[in-house]
Amino acid sequence: xxxxxxxxxxxxxxxxxxxxxxxxxxxxxxxxxxxxxxxxxxxxxxxxxxxxxxxxxxxxxxxxxxxxxxxxxxxxxxxxxxxxxxxxxxxxxxxxxxxxxxxxxxxxxxxxxxxxxxxxxxxxxxxxxxxxxxxxxxxxxxxxxxxxxxxxxxxxxxxxxxxxxxxxxxxxxxxxxxxxxxxxxxxxxxxxxxxxxxxxxxxxxxxxxxxxxxxxxxxxxxxxxxxxxxxxxxxxxxxxxxxxxxx
Amino acid sequence: xxxxxxxxxxxxxxxxxxxxxxxxxxxxxxxxxxxxxxxxxxxxxxxxxxxxxxxxxxxxxxxxxxxxxxxxxxxxxxxxxxxxxxxxxxxxxxxxxxxxxxxxxxxxxxxxxxxxxxxxxxxxxxxxxxxxxxxxxxxxxxxxxxxxxxxxxxxxxxxxxxxxxxxxxxxxxxxxxxxxxxxxxxxxxxxxxxxxxxxxxxxxxxxxxxxxxxxxxxxxxxxxxxxxxxxxxxxxxxxxxxxxxxxxxxxxxxxxxxxxxxxxxxxxxxxxxxxxxxxxxxxxxxxxxxxxxxxxxxxxxxxxxxxxxxxxxxxxxxxxxxxxxxxxxxxxxxxxxxxxxxxxxxxxxxxxxxxxxxxxxxxxxxxxxxxxxxxxxxxxxxxxxxxxxxxxxxxxxxxxxxxxxxxxxxxxxxxxxxxxxxxxxxxxxxxxxxxxxxxxxxxxxxxxxxxxxxxxxxxxxxxxxxxxxxxxxxxxxxxxxxxxxxxxxxxxxxxxxxxxxxxxxxxxxxxxxxxxxxxxxxxxxxxxxxxxxx
Numbered sequence: 001x002x003x004x005x006x007x008x009x010x011x012x013x014x015x016x017x018x019x020x021x022x023x024x025x026x027x028x029x030x031x032x033x034x035x036x037x038x039x040x041x042x043x044x045x046x047x048x049x050x051x052x053x054x055x056x057x058x059x060x061x062x063x064x065x066x067x068x069x070x071x072x073x074x075x076x077x078x079x080x081x082x083x084x085x086x087x088x089x090x091x092x093x094x095x096x097x098x099x100x101x102x103x104x105x106x107x108x109x110x111x112x113x114x115x116x117x118x119x120x121x122x123x124x125x126x127x128x129x130x131x132x133x134x135x136x137x138x139x140x141x142x143x144x145x146x147x148x149x150x151x152x153x154x155x156x157x158x159x160x161x162x163x164x165x166x167x168x169x170x171x172x173x174x175x176x177x178x179x180x181x182x183x184x185x186x187x188x189x190x191x192x193x194x195x196x197x198x199x200x201x202x203x204x205x206x207x208x209x210x211x212x213x214x215x216x217x218x219x220x221x222x223x224x225x226x227x228x229x230x231x232x233x234x235x236x237x238x239x240x241x242x243x244x245x246x247x
Numbered sequence: 248x249x250x251x252x253x254x255x256x257x258x259x260x261x262x263x264x265x266x267x268x269x270x271x272x273x274x275x276x277x278x279x280x281x282x283x284x285x286x287x288x289x290x291x292x293x294x295x296x297x298x299x300x301x302x303x304x305x306x307x308x309x310x311x312x313x314x315x316x317x318x319x320x321x322x323x324x325x326x327x328x329x330x331x332x333x334x335x336x337x338x339x340x341x342x343x344x345x346x347x348x349x350x351x352x353x354x355x356x357x358x359x360x361x362x363x364x365x366x367x368x369x370x371x372x373x374x375x376x377x378x379x380x381x382x383x384x385x386x387x388x389x390x391x392x393x394x395x396x397x398x399x400x401x402x403x404x405x406x407x408x409x410x411x412x413x414x415x416x417x418x419x420x421x422x423x424x425x426x427x428x429x430x431x432x433x434x435x436x437x438x439x440x441x442x443x444x445x446x447x448x449x450x451x452x453x454x455x456x457x458x459x460x461x462x463x464x465x466x467x468x469x470x471x472x473x474x475x476x477x478x479x480x481x482x483x484x485x486x487x488x489x490x491x492x493x494x495x496x497x498x499x500x501x502x503x504x505x506x507x508x509x510x511x512x513x514x515x516x517x518x519x520x521x522x523x524x525x526x527x528x529x530x531x532x533x534x535x536x537x538x539x540x541x542x543x544x545x546x547x548x549x550x551x552x553x554x555x556x557x558x559x560x561x562x563x564x565x566x567x568x569x570x571x572x573x574x575x576x577x578x579x580x581x582x583x584x585x586x587x588x589x590x591x592x593x594x595x596x597x598x599x600x601x602x603x604x605x606x607x608x609x610x611x612x613x614x615x616x617x618x619x620x621x622x623x624x625x626x627x628x629x630x631x632x633x634x635x636x637x638x639x640x641x642x643x644x645x646x647x648x649x650x651x652x653x654x655x656x657x658x659x660x661x662x663x664x665x666x667x668x669x670x671x672x673x674x675x676x677x678x679x680x681x682x683x684x685x686x687x688x689x690x691x692x693x694x695x696x697x698x699x700x701x702x703x704x705x706x707x708x709x710x711x712x713x714x715x716x717x718x719x720x721x722x723x724x725x726x727x728x729x730x731x732x733x734x735x736x737x738x739x740x741x742x743x744x745x746x747x748x749x750x751x752x753x754x755x756x757x758x759x760x761x762x763x764x765x766x767x768x769x770x771x772x773x774x775x776x777x778x779x780x781x
Binding site: 196197198199200201202210211212213214216217220221223224227 | 493526529531532533534535536538539541578579580
């Protein structure tokens, strides 16, 4: 009985080949969203910026960190022709010792070939990693950066009137124009907000509501920004009718 | 049978063994018994209550009998006992400030209760020096707030140079509806409420009218290093410098904070050579804060602003280039004034002098408006400039008067001026004197007052008036324009004084015997603390 069991035990021990990671392969995964929550695509609205603005993407190395800086570029592989010239990418660098970084893709409203582009129909751009010596393309679901393009701005419903205790935006910011509203979004970084006469804090970020005093502070901010804009451009800011934008 | 015997024998042997062990145990301990002295804190017949309710800054005296081994030792300095009276917050809390004030080190308590209103324990701790054994007496103590209207002083602490604190004098001259028995004086109010004085030397103290009906207006204190708001009743700090702003600037360097209109309900700040304004016209929720930094093509701004312009968000002075700037209401641009008429008293766009001292005072007789009075200097020359900043943006006669007062006695070193509202004179302090300059009659002032000591220097002189004209017109400010407050500082004794006199509002003649207060510091500014009392 003992002899039988020992024979069986010896015969069951064999060496298997253990697969190891291929350290020679380095890929780069790209995505929009947050560091831990990727999204399929991002929307860029040219109307939200007077001139140049950007979207941010993440790049993570699938592999080991390196002892030197590694660069890569993007190539636009598919997208709307009307967007040509209105965007730019850069040569991006993953610093030595790092495996994760954020990078911008820039869009410039003033460089749209047709200012009316994407005002009624969305466009898109698809970027992929350009071939290079440092990185291979990452996993399939992290291989493309898709940007949906828009260029329209709706007049807020509360611009001309609002129900008590709210005040109309015109009460503080004056008559509406698309260009004025676009300038406000660009300078203040907020949109579709309300002015609440019963506010308890200057800016209720959760509900996107301003106190009247804070709205007047933002008005002053816009006045100063408009002065600077007009002083640094060949032409002062005007709306589509040709009238000067004022606050 | 054998078994039973066996168990019994075992038990017997066991018991014998235990008892023998214990009986052989020697007590190796080394104890030294000391008979403790007996300390008793006896309140019998001392008139001491178990609980007290006092007004803040009331004086409390208590003396229980301290018995050491049955003998009263209150007056025996050889008794080996230490005494300490403390006042500490009664309720345990995880928020707010816990107070622990040490009130004295004698058997008797004889101290002012200066802590803010609240519920406290008053405790006497008697410690036996030889053994450290302590005996306690604990009493409840409710402190009620008692600070209302009065005359405020902002002074540099004599005991902590480079810091400022607040005093408040309450008497029948400065507060209505009280009797002489109710007169009080409070000193070091700020530190008593906030555990430390304000950094920096005094610049301004002011309770501005922005929420008259709500009663929430704080008292603002500006020093050379800080700007704070305090609760007007408790003097507890309610706002630090950064709290004044929607977005605080990176550099903290305030030099002026004031109002910008007797009825405009605006305040403005000069910080790091930029102007910030706050509008109190809208009292909707969400608070009122200083806005954006406003600058223009000006040089260095003076530590001055007009408190009484009716039509501007702010009026400031560019001392580098000698011109005034203003911020028209509801605009964001600080601009010079319009080109002035050659017949104006002086050109506010071309002032060849800097500001030495300033005040506001009489206008053209209109009780609802006031002019600015500025003592200007250019080298050894001195001038009194009177300006009217109440006009609209197109006003070409802002400068009302320009008087060469170079030869007026003491004007070179004048430290402070105050301008009459019902007369045509200014008072200024220089050395140990106060002078009266009837500027429309003569460029040479007369001596109006001399300090009792040649070593006293006049540091601040103020007429009892208030920028918000309603307060005077409605009789809320007591004795308007008929009291003058003179503060002095004696460097050798390191003691300040406040003298309060009756003054003729039309001529500036000082009369009668003064009310005199000793100030624990060098006064930099004084102002009436307004309270809505009819």
